[in-house]
Every structure is written in structure tokens, then in C-alpha cells.
Amino acid sequence: MNELDLRGIVKRYNPGKPSQITVLDGLDLAVARGEVVALVAPSGAGKSTLLHIAGLLDSPDAGEVWVGGQAMAGQGDRVRTAVRRREIGFVYQFHHLLPEFTAAENIILPQLADGVARSVADARAADLLARVGLSARARHRPAELSGGEQQRVAFCRALANGPKLLLADEPTGNLDPATSDQVFDVLMDIVRSTGLSALIATHNPELAARMDRILHLQAGRISG
Template sequence: MTNNNPEALRLDAISRRYGDLVIIEDVSFKLKRGETAALLGPSGSGKSSLLHIAGLLEAPSEGEVFVGGVATSKLNDAERTRIRRDALGFVYQFHHLLPEFSAVDNVALPLLISGVKKKTAVAEAARLLTALGLGDRLTHQPGQLSGGEQQRTAIARALANSPDLLLADEPTGNLDPKTSDVVFDALLKIVRNEGLSALIATHDQRLAKRMDRIVVIKNQRLVEIARAPG
């Protein structure tokens, strides 16, 4: 899904509360089309909740979420589902691959669900996996892949429907530093080659510095937005 709006994502005065418990407080942030940003902060700071709100997986208590320039607060469930399916890709800390499916079939599945013909879906899945360095692992099941290979397969699956915006929640959180570097490098390379925007939550400042911008969340508030060094 692609439109001509220069903003991939805009959060306008977002707050999220559960009763008296404040999860996110008055956060505003814009992500340009083709831009990458790290969402940096300690555990419990609200990073995951903010990603869920940005990805329309939960609604804010206050504020507005714009995806590709579209205000989402008044959309019905079907309209929100369509945006999630067509405009957004999600990567989680755990890969959630189907164990009985091969890597290429896991990646092709979102396309098949969207009605793409199997031959076309498999070809696109193979292209994405190859771009992520897994061209020789297409027919391997998740249990036959290393942790880094599983996560790269999950990244390919998130990109299968050609989203405009990739949202990733600690995508290397379960990996050792060396494997984290491999996965993060592969993720950034394909995001930039495909011309996507990305918002990636991490607690790793070393990885965050590879992004275009760094957004710091502390005590449920946005405390800093800066250009990444270098």
C-alpha cells in the first residue's frame, strides 16, 4: 500500500491509561516516509504500548494516530484491519513462525490470505528471503533454522504485503550480540532498499545509533528526539 502523504506515521498527543495506571502520557511524534527511527527506553517505559497504538492494535485513551495521513480514531474495525493489513508490517521479539511450514511458505502465507496466487506469493516470498540472505533456506522449517535465521524469516513475512511502515518490538532482544548485528543489518538494508519507514523499539543504544533518528521514552513520556550520530 502506498500513498503520496509525506508522513508515514504521526502520533498527536497520545496517552494511554488503565484506570489510574499511566502507560503513555502525551506523546507526539512524526515519522517521514522513508525514514527510520529507534524507540529507545528501558523496560516498562511504554515502548511496546506505544508501538501497539501506532500499529492500531490498541486504541489510545487520548490523542490521534495518523497512518499515511489518515486519522484512525473514527475508523471502524474493518477499516482499521485494512490499514494494518495493507500499510503496516509487524516484527516481534519472538518470531511466531508456523513450525510445520517451510520458511518460504511462512512468508508467503500473508499474501495467500490476501488472495495472491500461490505461484506469485511463493516467488515474492523467495525474493524477500533471498534479500535477507536466506536464499539457501527456503525449504527449511523453523526448527531447522538458527535463531537469527528465524528472525530474518519473520522480517520477510512482515514485508510480504509491501507495507509502507514497519513496526518492530525488540526484534533482536532474544539474540546474542553477534547475531543481533546480522539481523539488524539485514533489517535496515531491506527497509532502505524497499524504501520503507521503520519504527523499531530497542533498549540497545548501539543498535539505535544505526537509525536515522532516536526517540527516547522515559517514565511513560517522550523526553528526546534526536538525529542518530553518524
């Protein structure tokens, strides 16, 4: 079974107007359980739009989205929010950590929002930080961390609620090449060890080559 299925996805901006732009044009994409897929696309091709639709942050104008075998068409905001919170983890190019909270607290807060007991959330945060080699930085705020450390904390936050699908939009694009390689190694170690499915957008062909499969987004459609 696939963890993510996008079928016939269409997304237009300014529909019905002379300025209409078709970003996604009947796009099909699938990510199998435990599979790590690279999404390669030039700037402006619509990869962020695709990831937003896959992550239930946006809705297509046509087509179907399935997450974990569950159809999202016709589901209300409550169901979509629950699936997004529990089934999907997000990582962006910039870490988007909450500056007033520590590294550990940034990982604890999403769990508390999902009703997890504080003691369990604390233990989960400690375990994740240990996995990425940041136990000693747990009480540091984002401004006290390096760029690579901040992004590793962002990975931990994305995994805080135990998702089955990870969506990442240029997760190392804001880092220098050496740090990018180190951080990507950490990300791949976590993904492989937990059996996560992942769709990772990247411009870096070397990083893309380390994934299970490479998909190219061009002219609103996917080619393998």
C-alpha cells in the same frame, strides 16, 4: 508527509480506579516517509503499548493516530484491519513463525490472506528469502533454522504484503551479540533498499546510533 503520526496519545490501565496507571501521557511522535527512527526506553516505560497503538492493535484513550496520512479515529474494525494488513509490518523479539510451515510458507500465508494469487505469493517469498540470503532454507521449518535465520524469515514475513511502515519491538533482543549485529545489518539493508519507514524499539545504543533519529520514551512522553 509523515508515514506515522501520533498526536496527544493517552493510554491508561484501570482508568478511574485507585490502581490507575497512565502509561502514555499526551505523547507526540512522527515518523517521516523513508525515515528510520530508534525508540529507546527502559523496561516498563510503555514502548510495547506505544507500538501496539501505532500498529492499530490497540486504541488510545485519547489522541489521534494517523497512518500514511489517513486518520484512524472513528474508523471501524474493517478499515483498521485493512490498513494494518497492507500498510504496516510487524517484527517482534521472538520470531513467532508458524512451526508446521516452511520458511517460504510462513511468508506466503499472509499474502494469501490478503487475496494475492499463489503464484505471485510464491515469487514474492522467493525474492524476499533471496534478499536475506536464505534461498537454500526456503523449505526448512523454523525448528530446522538457527535463531538468526528464524528472525530473518520473520523480517520477510513482515514485508510480505509490501507495507510502507515497519514497527519492530527489540527485533534482535533474543539473539547473541554477533548474530544480533548480522541480523540488524540485514534488516537495515532491506529497509534502506525499499524506502520503508521504520520505528524500531531497542535497548542497544550502538544499533540506535545507526538509525536516522533517536527518540526516548520516559514518563509517558517522547523526547528527542
